[in-house]
Amino acid sequence: MTIVRVLVVDDQAAFLHAMTSVVGETPGFEIVGSASSGEESLALAAGLLPDLVLMDVNLPGIDGLEATRRLLARDSPPVVLLLSTYDEDVGEHLVAESGAAAYLTKSAFGPDRLEAAWSTAVR
DSSP states (O other): OOOOOEEEEOOOHHHHHHHHHHHSSSTEEEEEEEEEEEEHHHHHHHHHHHSSEEEEEEEESOOOHHHHHHHHTSOOEEEEEESSSHHHHHHHHHHHOOOOOEEEEGGOOOOHHHHHHHHHHHH
């Protein structure tokens, strides 16, 4: 079984912990790093080469949308899933603006949603 290497990005410790826990509970996924800002996510992604980045939309400094655009402009970019507390209907706009593979609300994020979003993104 191939393991999906995940970088989690959120500036709020509670959400960072929750997302990390979900990834840890999901078979086939493993955390390779975590970041609390857009700048830190870019630096870590360059060294860790994750398959998947779970990116909070609202971050200090470079926000999640800009960090996503920069990640996707790289050679062999990771899949990026945006997460936020915004309603699902806002997510379509954020995905279109950033180029991310999908948007998930933090309240709905769980192993089943993670697996489904990953499967859809890599088709």
